[in-house]
Amino acid sequence: MARVFLSNEMLSGTGGLDVLDIDAPRVHELVAQLVARFPRLTPEMFDRLAVAIDGEIHNDADYLPLAADSEVHFVPRIAGG
Amino acid sequence: MVTEVSRIHVDTTINSEPVEFLCDGSQSLLSALRDEVGLTGTKEGCSTGDCGACSILLDGRLVPSCLVLAAEAQGRSVTTIEGIAQDGHLHPVQQQFLQHAALQCGICTPGFIVAAKALLDAIPNPTETEARYWLAGNLCRCTGYDKIIRAVMDAAAETQKATV
C-alpha cells in the first residue's frame, strides 16, 4: 500500500482528506483510483503537479513503478531561474 | 517629422588602422563602432555611462563610448577590445582572465579588459583597493568581482616580472 499525501488544491475535492493508502503498481493507476474515488479531482490538477516517490520528485511520474511501501507526495512543480 | 540630416564623415584610427565611417550628428561612438564599422566586441549595457560595458580607449584614455559622440573620433585614436591582443598574442590581462575563470557569461569582459589594460598602463603595480576603485565603473553581475580582481592583480605581477 503506497501512502499518498495530497496537495492543497485536491483537498476541496476529497472533503479535506489529505493522506490515504492506495494499492497501485504505478502512479498512473494510483491517479486513476484517486479520480475514480473523488470525481471532483480533475486531470488538469494532476498536470500541474510533480510527484515525489520516496524522496525523488518527478515531473513525468505516470509510468513509474511504486513499491509496496512507497511514500508518494503530490507537490507543486518547481523549475527555478 | 523626420527630416533629412546630412551624415558626418569621420576619419579616425581604430586599433592602429586608419578607418573612415559615416555617422549622424547625435550618434554615439559606441553605435558607430558597432553599426558603422562592424566592431561588435564593444557592448551596450545601459547607454548612460553607468555600466562600463562600452569601455574603449580614446587617445589612450579610458572612456565609456556611449557618452562619446562618434564625430569626436575625428583625427583621434581609438582602441577597442579587438585591438588589445597584439600580433596574435593575448595581453596578460586577457590571459589571466582565462586562467582565473574571471568570466561567466562574458558580456562585461570586453569592457573589463579594456579598463584593466588602462589601469595597468596608468598604475603598473596597483593595490587591490586601487584596482577595485579603478574598475568600479565596470559592472559585472555574474562573478562578484573576486576572480576578476585576482586576474588583474596577477596580470600586474606578470607584467612587473617581465619588465624587471
Add this chain to the structure above:
Amino acid sequence: MSTRHQFEYVGTRPIRHDGMDKVTGRAAFGADFSLPGMLYGAVLRSPHAHARIVSIDTTAAEALPGVKAVVTGRDIAKTNKKVYLGGEGALDLADMGDNALAHEKALYHGHAIAAVAASSLEIAQEAARLIRVDFEVLEPAMTLERALAKDAPILHPEMTTGGKPLEHMTGPTNIAARMEIKRGDVEAGFAEADLVVEHEFRTPMVHQGYIEPHATVARAGADGRIVVWTTTQAPFLVRDACAGILHLDAANIRVIPSEIGGGFGGKIPVYLEPLAIVLSKKSGRPVKMVMDRDEVFRATGPTSGCHITMKLGAKRDGTLVAASASMWYEAGAYKGSPFGAAAMCALACYNIPNFFVESHDVVLNKPKVAAYRAPGSPMATFATESLVDEIARRLKIDPIELRLKNAVASGDHAPYGPKYGPIGLKQVLEAAQAHPHWSAPLKPNQGRGVACGFWFNAGMNSSATVSVDSDGSATVVTGNPDIGGMRAAQALMVSEELGIPVERVRPVVADTDTAGYTDLTAGSRVCYATGMAVINAAEDAREQLRLRAAKVWKLEPDQVVWEHGEARSLIAGDDRQPMTLATIASTLAKTGGPIIGRASVNAPMAGPAFSANICDLEVDPDTGCSKVVRYTTVQDAGRAVHPSFVEGQMQGGASQGIGWALNEEYVFNAKGAMENAGFLDYRMPVASDLPMIDTVIVEVANPSHPYGVRGVGEVPIVPPLAAVANAMRGATGVRFGQLPMSPPRVLAELEARKEEPAVALSSGS
C-alpha cells in the same frame, strides 16, 4: 546507480573552450547579430500603470516614410494554450502573450501597446511616438496593501483565487492563489515553547540585473519558415511559446540562441520574440529588436516584492518546536509569483514538528515577475534566518550550534512532504564553523552574521549526442545556452568517459532544429540533468567503440574491455596491442561507419543543495553607510565538475544577495512609474563595494547522478539576505525586517535609537 569517486579529468580547471572568443570580443551575443535587409523595431509602451485601451490609431505611424509594419494587440488573437515547462505549473501563454503586447488593458507602466518596424531605429521610434492611444486611465494598485484592500482596483475581473482559498476569498479579487503547508499542531507547539519570536519582513521588487539587454532578430520567410536569433535561457521554450502565442506551427519555427549575457531566470519568458516575428511577417523583411536599459527595468520580469510575518518558537535548549508564517508575494500584472516555492523553502533547513505556513500570489500594477535565481527562497529564508538569529541571541546559543541542533539530514521529511535523500546541510554548517572567518576578531562598528539556505535543484528533459571524429576528437552537442561555463564542464565529462584530453573535445550549443529537445538553462539543472545526458551519450559512444574493436579483432563483445581511452583484449596471454580511440576513429569508415552516442533524460528533481554564508559588515554610524568587509560562502555541490565555475556561481549569487540586502529596490512614484530605471540609481554592487569572497565546496554525493553532481547555480543567492541582516544586527543592534538596508534607512534607525533607552550594541556574534 553507484556513484563514481575517482576521476582523471572531472575536478580539474581547464580553460573554457569559448574563452578566447569571450576575451577578444569575438563572441556573438544577441545584439551582435545582423541580417541583410534588416528592419529595426521599436515598442510603444504604456505611460499609465493601469488603464483600459479604448482605441489605437496607427495611421500617422504607418504613413511615416521608412515604416514597413505596425502591430498592436488587434493583430494577435489571444490564446488559451499553455506550455508545460515542467516546472511551476504550466506557463500560461495567454498571460505571456498579453504581457508581450497588451489587448484590453495596460497593466503596468511600460506595458507594450504597439510595435513598429522601420528602416532605421530612429524612424521606428519616431513612428511609435505618432501612434495615438485613447486610454481610460484607472487607479493603479502599487502596493500589496492597496491590491488587497476591500476597494482595491481589480486587475483581472475574471480572476478567482486558486489552490486553497479561504472561505471569504470570493468575488472580484487580486489574489490569484493561496497555498498552505502544515505539520503537527502549531498552537500546541507554541504553547510548549520557552521563547517565541515574531517579526514582519518586507522585501522590495528587485531585478536580476543582467548586463546584456534582451535582443532578437526574427526572419519570417514567404514559405512560412521562421528563424529567430535571440538571447535566451530557453530556445525550445521560445519556439513553443511563440508558436502558441502567435497560433503558428512550432515545426516551422527555428530558434537559434546567441551567447547570453546573463539571465538568472529573467531570460526565460519571451518579450521581443513574438513582436519581431509578427513584424517580420507583416513587412516581409528580417526585424531586429533590442531593448534599452530603461525598458529592461520597466518591462521585463523582476522578482516579487513581498510581505512576510513569521513566528518561531523554541525550547530553552534551542530546539525549534513551532513555526508559523503568512506570506504575500507580488506577482506583478499577471498571476505567477514564486509564492509556492517560498512556502516550501522557508523551513526546509530544519526539523520543526509543528508548523503552519500560508502563502499568497497577488497581482498588482507592476511588471509581470519572472524567475530570479531560486525564486521565492531568498525572501522566505531572510525571514526564517533572521528569527533563528534572534533565538540564538536571546538564548545565548552559538548561531551555528543552534542551526546544527535543528538541521535536517538524510531521512528527515522536507516541510513540503517527501523525505530527503543524502544531503549536506550539517556538513556545510560544520565547514562554516571550522572556517577561520567564524572565529576571527571583529573591529569596532563591525558585526558578523551567519545564515543558511536551501534550493530544490530541478531535473527535467535534456538530450545530448557525442560523436567521435576521425581524428580521434569528439563533439558533444546539447541544447542549453551556456551562461556560466557549462560547455567546459560537459567537455570534462566527455573526456572522463572517453579517456581523451579535454582539449580534444568540442562542446557545442545547438539550436531547436539541431539539438534534441532540451529544457531551459535554469533551475540549477544543466550540470546535473544535461550532464547526465552527456555522460550517458558518451557511454553510448564508448560502448560502440568497444564493440567496433571487438568486431575488428573478431572477438566476442565480452572479450573486450574499454579502459583509459583504449580497447583491450581480455584473452589471457593475448599479444594484441590495445586499440586507442584515435586508432578506431581513424578507420571508422572502413569498419562500419560513423559512431554517434546519444542519450536523453527526464531527470527527477533530486539532489537539493544547502549553503551557509558568513558576513562581516562594518557600519558607519554617522552616515548609515555599510561595507561588507569579509564574506565566506560554503556550499554542498555534490561533485564539482569544474571547481572554478562552481566557485563563480557561489561568488556571483552572494554578490547579488548582498545587493538585494543593502541597496537594490524598485522605487515607484505615485503614478506607478519606476523612478530609478537605470544602473546609476538601481544600485548593484560594484568592485569597490565587495571584498574577496571566500568559497568552500563541500561534496556530499547526490546518488541520482553518476558523478554525484548537485545543481549549484541558485542556492548561492538564498542565505546572503539574512547573513547581511544578521551582521547588521550585530553591528548596530537593529533588527531590520525591511530591505534594502540602505544608508538613509540605517541612519534613520540609528538616530531613532539615540532617542530611546540604550540597547546594548554588540560588536560581534
